[in-house]
Amino acid sequence: MSEKVAVIGGGSWGTALAAVLNNNGYEVVLRDISEDKVKEINDDHKNSYLPGIKLSEEIKATTDIKEAVKGAKVVVVVVPSHIVRVVAKELKGILEEDTIVVSASKGIEENTHLRMSEILQEELEGKLKHNITALSGPSHAEEVILNHPTTIVVAHKNRKLAEKVQDLFMNDYFRVYTNPDAIGVELGAAVKNIIAIAAGISAGLDYGDNALAALITRGIAEVKRLGVAMGAEPATFSGLTGLGDLIVTCASEHSRNRRLGFKVGSGKKLDEALAEMKMVAEGVRTAKAVHTLASQLEIEMPIVDQVYRILFEDKDPQQAVYDLMIRGPKHEIEYVVDCIEWKDA
Template sequence: MEDQIAVIGGGSWGSALAILLAENGYQVTLRDISSEQVKEINEKGSNSNYLPGVKFPDGIEATTDLEAAVQDVKAVVVVVPSSVMRSVAKELKGLIAEETIIVSATKGIEKDSFLRMSEVLKDELRAELHKNIAVISGPSHAEEVSRGIPTTVVAASKSKELAEEVQDIFMADTFRVYTNPDVVGVELGGSLKNIIAIAAGIADGLDYGDNTKAALITRGLAEIKRLGVALGAEAMTFAGLSGIGDLVVTCASQHSRNRRLGTKIGQGKSLEEALDEMKMVAEGVEATKAAYSLAKAEGVEVPIINQAYQVLFADKNPREAVNELMVRSKKHEIEEVVQNKENW
């Protein structure tokens, strides 16, 4: 049991984590719903749909059988799209042993409920399992992790012991793991940055430059922090790996599916057309809906998120959205600093 780990979800990130864990010496069962994909992994040691050109190491066995995958394992790593997290959690409810560690590696917010992924897991899993739930997040494109490119992430849990246990499971020569007790901030950072990445992609599609992207990243981070703190996160978390770290890589990388989606929209495609051309899920679309509604409910000012919502869901012209951001009323850069300065 101590050397057995189940990874639920055989997409690019699930496959990359399975490779990492196998290279760390664990026997990994990778569960996916696609029988064709499972057959390819087992027979060819590859996942050409999601990680073309990457060879799987020994120690990984794929299966479509969820119950078999999670039997007698040290940890279950859940890496499925946010849209199916609840249904998978329901299936897992009676299958996971009480001592099993549960790691959410999905970055997203559930549609309609606006719950974070660890909250969805707690909603569906047995109460005695709640103490075992941790989160792993940070700037970590699967394409790079699967090839052993140095990467740094964060493991989050209110329990220091659990966070450190997850840290030990994933830590490797090319995969450094820090710990953080702020689960709310780590999950929100990993979800909300996808919205700013869509906005950055739209700017790319409009042929704007580095100045524009730097502004979106910087002011986007301010919005993420404001909304995150209103929802119970610690402000300093957003200065870390799941905040500025994940934001920078997602807004700038060729691997970013959310930036790629935004680029298509900036080039004139509708949201539906852009999504039809995407092979993988862009979590930022549903996150935009959630953040827009949450910000309204909390009374938090999030102009970039608001404009992203209007472009995605109200057919607003992207250039008009950027123009409205530029001609807003004058602001201090850091309001809380200015408010604390006498006679400034």
């Protein structure tokens, strides 16, 4: 009998990960709170979040979280960031101590500024606190479900635990790397969504490729600045969950955050843009959290600051771009210039 894995969250990403696990030979039970979604998966073997895709009949769904995790050696949490604490409270007391928990949600909790794995660690008990890994990287569900080549990262300071999760997911189209820097992996995954909103706003203003390149490269500088201040390794942000995730989220037609930004850049207010979105754009909530966090840590994040002002203070997007462009002159690589001996021309 194959080993059981529970996936908590029946959105597009949760369903895509469930399909990867099913292809790898695991018994997969997917839990979602929507009875209609569960019925759709069980009866029609499809998920309307992934139109045109036929799911394996072996993937089962339920609304009962206890039923989903019963006997599961691995539990994958793939819900919107603002639901992670709710799910963590539901999981408390119903998991075996040796269960491996994989956090595949992306974001920063608005009031506490905790990463997703930290929320799980705060709510779960005993040895479980040490079994929480983070899974992230440049990976749109719409492509993973089609078995398109994808590379992601699993993060945990315990190498053996990270390698267990690596082996769980890895196959000939889904390549998984390990990284001990969970702080960097999770922050890169969360903050890039804000930069992707900026990329969408730029596209909505019809500013083209030069502006996109600027947003990606200066965006990763902001992500790295915050990450290092919070204890992350700088090298992580040059990898899959830093620059890789930022590129795919800023440039792809599948990106929810870019799509939302495009609507705002095209003239819609935030409420109007959100009303037209079928799925959650995590960058909106994350923008609030990171804007506050940057202020508290006294970190300069000008792109994040302008996105926050556009979304929540109704600032004109064109004015925001103008204000970014006329800032005082800067050295490109701030953390290197102090070590450089400049010579007179």
